Amino acid sequence: MTIYQPTEILIERGEEKTPVVQRALAKLPQTPVRIVEKDWERVGAQTERQAEDKDAFGAGKRRLFFTRQRSRFLEHCPAGTPGLVCCNYLVVSLISNCPMDCSYCFLQEYLANNPVLKVFTNVDDLLAEIAQVVDRQPWRQFRIGTGELSDSLALDHLLGFCSDLVPFFASRNNVLLELKTKSDCIDNLLSLDPQGRVVVSWTLTPAVIADAEEHGTASFTERLQAAQRVQQTGYKVGFHFDPLIEYPEWETGYQQTFERVFTTIDPRRVAWVSLGSLRLTPTLRKIMRQRFPRTRLLCGEEVLCADGKWRTFQALRVKMYRTLTAWLNELAPHVPVYMCMETAPVWRKVFGRSPMCDKDIARSLTAPNLGQQIAAP
Amino acid sequence: MSRLNELRDQLAAYAQRKHLSPAICDRWQAWQAEDQAALLAYAEELQLGENQLKDFLDWLEEIALRDETAIQAVLGQIEIRSALASPGSRHDKLKAVKTALRKMRYPRLTQLEASARAAVQALDLGRSVQISFPPAFEGDEITVTFRARNTSELQERLSRLQQRVDDGGFQHMFDVLDEV
Numbered sequence: 001m002t003i004y005q006p007t008e009i010l011i012e013r014g015e016e017k018t019p020v021v022q023r024a025l026a027k028l029p030q031t032p033v034r035i036v037e038k039d040w041e042r043v044g045a046q047t048e049r050q051a052e053d054k055d056a057f058g059a060g061k062r063r064l065f066f067t068r069q070r071s072r073f074l075e076h077c078p079a080g081t082p083g084l085v086c087c088n089y090l091v092v093s094l095i096s097n098c099p100m101d102c103s104y105c106f107l108q109e110y111l112a113n114n115p116v117l118k119v120f121t122n123v124d125d126l127l128a129e130i131a132q133v134v135d136r137q138p139w140r141q142f143r144i145g146t147g148e149l150s151d152s153l154a155l156d157h158l159l160g161f162c163s164d165l166v167p168f169f170a171s172r173n174n175v176l177l178e179l180k181t182k183s184d185c186i187d188n189l190l191s192l193d194p195q196g197r198v199v200v201s202w203t204l205t206p207a208v209i210a211d212a213e214e215h216g217t218a219s220f221t222e223r224l225q226a227a228q229r230v231q232q233t234g235y236k237v238g239f240h241f242d243p244l245i246e247y248p249e250w251e252t253g254y255q256q257t258f259e260r261v262f263t264t265i266d267p268r269r270v271a272w273v274s275l276g277s278l279r280l281t282p283t284l285r286k287i288m289r290q291r292f293p294r295t296r297l298l299c300g301e302e303v304l305c306a307d308g309k310w311r312t313f314q315a316l317r318v319k320m321y322r323t324l325t326a327w328l329n330e331l332a333p334h335v336p337v338y339m340c341m342e343t344a345p346v347w348r349k350v351f352g353r354s355p356m357c358d359k360d361i362a363r364s365l366t367a368p369n370l371g372q373q374i375a376a377p
Numbered sequence: 378m379s380r381l382n383e384l385r386d387q388l389a390a391y392a393q394r395k396h397l398s399p400a401i402c403d404r405w406q407a408w409q410a411e412d413q414a415a416l417l418a419y420a421e422e423l424q425l426g427e428n429q430l431k432d433f434l435d436w437l438e439e440i441a442l443r444d445e446t447a448i449q450a451v452l453g454q455i456e457i458r459s460a461l462a463s464p465g466s467r468h469d470k471l472k473a474v475k476t477a478l479r480k481m482r483y484p485r486l487t488q489l490e491a492s493a494r495a496a497v498q499a500l501d502l503g504r505s506v507q508i509s510f511p512p513a514f515e516g517d518e519i520t521v522t523f524r525a526r527n528t529s530e531l532q533e534r535l536s537r538l539q540q541r542v543d544d545g546g547f548q549h550m551f552d553v554l555d556e557v
Contacts, residue, residue, distance in 0.1 A: 313514060343516070
């Protein structure tokens, strides 16, 4: 995994003494620091950005900017698009932008004009907001993830957010925190007790795809070793085979990947597995062509779907889903499996039925996990 | 060097004649000289405009990358050359070349499209009954539309449809949706 080294640290005036800034400054003593005004991102950053190199998005990742979140933290997962089956997932973002640089990453489009990697300093506000929502509805089970606009753990050695998040979620019995990552930055987790309320999940692809397309991430083996360590410490783990990549040797590649996962990881303490086809907007395809001209991911047989995204054509991706779910049934028969951003017809073809409503999937994912204290091995 | 200059001038002249955008020209000119020249020959013959060229650029780059070959080698394949040499108007040739190129770019999808057409044809339901698959084959429903001017025509259509349900013809239609 590439070690993140920012070219510059920018701190909004007034945030210098916040714990996360202090932690980062202690870890990055050689990095130049600049104090900027509240409106710098809107005014100064855009001007500075124009002078940067051709890959402004890539350069922006290396400018670490600490600021306050002034909007709400808690949001519905944007994957809940009309026409697609949704799993009723909530997301919070303490970081916006990612130190890694996967060729297929939607942030390239979503944060195209974002000149920085932004870290929010007011973690207390985030925790208060979550508490207000989940404590008001104690009968409801929530799943909340931090991996929407960044990798949940890749910067944790610098920022230490896990030491705020894990104890908070560990103390509540109607919410699961999911930390989603392609890193192996798990050291901070190992000394914390998740009380069964934290799922650490890894996005996985066959090693050949990870090496070619997931730049700056931990290797497949490193991710798997990290998953094994956190599972042994008492965390539940999850796996996201998303995006699924259709390439000439995909059957062998995914079969070997699954076998390695479930010979290394105890399937009884896997919270969930998700599958999701590669999906690209036309704009993202264009960006990928510019930033990663040698990527093979634009060479698949995709069609433009009703939600405006290109996906592998349905018959082929249904074949992939059926093949993969059959293997999962053999290797990990009790692990809940769901698909991300798929239509009801695809659910029917793969699972024989589609969920009646979004709460259906949410219930199937939280039921096996909540109320079960996970015993350390 | 003079050959390169000549090619650059030819391409610039073509771009000016066709009012091509700088983005398209930049992409084309970023190719190897032999690849640029190979596409220019097709562009001249077929009089490709901005939108057609964009498809050609996308498909050719993607095929060449996928098959680890040069663009000029893709354009030199017999299927593409035969399409260009096919009889008919320039429009017919363009259609034939694009069909051949698309088949090369999307071999399994175009096979699925061909199977769907063949399955509809095999039902032999006549012109008054139309069968359609969902757009881009995304979904699990097929649409059957038929017209009738009176009850006997209606009866006739229904009994033919029933017959195709009974003999498995319609099952094949649904199977096609998963064919790969």
